[in-house]
Amino acid sequence: DNVCIQTSEGLSYHKLIAVHAGLVTKQDVESQLKMLRYRDTSQPKVANLSGRKDVWDIPK
Structure with missing residues (x-):
């Protein structure tokens, strides 16, 4: 669904991933x-993003 974002120019609609x-x-x-x-x-x-073992290696 579209996500509404309030900006200085008004409302803007974007797809959220x-x-x-x-x-x-x-x-x-x-x-x-x-x-x-x-x-x-x-x-x-x-498949490439499910059940990954390197999740803990993501930098903070």
């Missing part, structure tokens, strides 16, 4: 976001 465990640090961010934008939502998981 939420990633529970974060993105993979060793892969290009744009390619990961592209995969999330165009994924088949009938599939419950994105």
Whole structure:
């Protein structure tokens, strides 16, 4: 769904992409976001972002 953001120029609507465990640090961010934008939502998981073992290695 669209998310409404209040700015100095008024309301702006954007698509929200939420990633529970974060993105993979060793892969290009744009390619990961592209995969999330165009994924088949009938599939419950994105394999590359599900069940990752490197979640604890994400920098603080």
